[in-house]
Amino acid sequence: MKKIIMTGGGTAGHVVPNLAIMPHLKKLGYEIKYIGSQNGIEREIIEGKKIPYFPISSGKLRRYFDWKNFTDPFRVGAGYFQALGILKREKPHLVFSKGGFVSVPVVAAARTLKIPVLAHESDLTPGLANKLALRFVDHLLVTFPDTMSKVSGKGILVGSPIREELFQGDRKRALDLCGFTEDKPVLLFMGGSIGSMKINETVWSALYELLTDYQIIHLCGKNNINPQYKDLKGYRQFEYVGEEMKDLLSAADFIVARAGSNSIFEFLALRKPHLLIPLSAASSRGDQIENAESFEKEGYSMVLREESLTKDTLLMSLKSLSENKNSYVEAMNRSSLGNTTGKIMELIEKYAK
Numbered sequence: 001m002k003k004i005i006m007t008g009g010g011t012a013g014h015v016v017p018n019l020a021i022m023p024h025l026k027k028l029g030y031e032i033k034y035i036g037s038q039n040g041i042e043r044e045i046i047e048g049k050k051i052p053y054f055p056i057s058s059g060k061l062r063r064y065f066d067w068k069n070f071t072d073p074f075r076v077g078a079g080y081f082q083a084l085g086i087l088k089r090e091k092p093h094l095v096f097s098k099g100g101f102v103s104v105p106v107v108a109a110a111r112t113l114k115i116p117v118l119a120h121e122s123d124l125t126p127g128l129a130n131k132l133a134l135r136f137v138d139h140l141l142v143t144f145p146d147t148m149s150k151v152s153g154k155g156i157l158v159g160s161p162i163r164e165e166l167f168q169g170d171r172k173r174a175l176d177l178c179g180f181t182e183d184k185p186v187l188l189f190m191g192g193s194i195g196s197m198k199i200n201e202t203v204w205s206a207l208y209e210l211l212t213d214y215q216i217i218h219l220c221g222k223n224n225i226n227p228q229y230k231d232l233k234g235y236r237q238f239e240y241v242g243e244e245m246k247d248l249l250s251a252a253d254f255i256v257a258r259a260g261s262n263s264i265f266e267f268l269a270l271r272k273p274h275l276l277i278p279l280s281a282a283s284s285r286g287d288q289i290e291n292a293e294s295f296e297k298e299g300y301s302m303v304l305r306e307e308s309l310t311k312d313t314l315l316m317s318l319k320s321l322s323e324n325k326n327s328y329v330e331a332m333n334r335s336s337l338g339n340t341t342g343k344i345m346e347l348i349e350k351y352a353k
């Protein structure tokens, strides 16, 4: 039996693609184990799937000043030796990394032990973790064609792995879950896997206007539920959803979201008309802006910059999205970007030795 160790974490964007690949690995009889951080979102998600999970200590790759920047190198160092111990004991045929800060010591340890490593990058410009990991990996599988020139000849273009279950969503089940009816279209707000206070606050400020036209599902992130609107008819908040995601996406007639790579490829695959509000360059490396612009250029997405986000611009953009929804759906129908788990599985089979 072949064994694979997966890693990746920090936010769900660095974990969910691994979930998309797991059923295919299981079908081929792979034994799957996971290395992640002690407290990251990956622990809850992976342990919930009953996959053996090894926590290691990890730091955070910050681009800003924080006292922890001085202690984190020691934690990353400890993480490397812990990963080395786990990999020596487990002897996997391959390590598959989805990036995020916890993955760097894992791929470095795999390289020390000469275990083949494949990593996947979701964003147009690779994240810091995958940039650091590049020297340790056999190949970096990329999502966007434009990324190929940025990864030192190690890139293989595969696209975004999407969870198969998302294509089996049930609209009716979501309407029942939310206490909604068929009377009004459903609008889904999604501030990325950790939620977005900026989007949340704009939704709350426009809530009563929005509710005249829509029923609203709001994924607001951990600890962000607004108690004031808990029992409001036609409005349903969730912190983070697991299994229910497929049904909520199926029920959504329109989506307003951050531009995390996995999310936008899911909207594309499901042909959902959407408005993207990418995380601003002031609070990130600007990866979501690039993701969003590339989708806007293809005609798949409408984009509203965070700097211009107000109650009024949100309402105006939604009006325009609704009026032009057919042209967005037509552009998405022309896309040849399909599901990519098949391509990724071929590469895993080739390198798992």
Ligand SMILES: CC(=O)N[C@H]1[C@@H](OP(=O)(O)OP(=O)(O)OC[C@H]2O[C@@H](n3ccc(=O)[nH]c3=O)[C@H](O)[C@@H]2O)O[C@H](CO)[C@@H](O)[C@@H]1O
Pocket: 011, 012, 013, 014, 016, 122, 123, 190, 191, 192, 193, 194, 219, 239, 240, 241, 242, 245, 258, 259, 260, 261, 262, 263, 264, 266, 279, 287, 288, 291
């Ligand atoms: C703040 C931050 O660092 N964001 C980054 C993070 O975003 P983030 O973690 O938000 O990642 P994505 O939007 O790419 O993916 C989120 C995934 O979580 C799922 N989901 C979300 C909410 C929920 O309640 N349930 C659920 O299952 C979505 O369907 C999707 O599959 O990783 C992305 C991929 O590298 C980057 O593009 C983002 O810039």
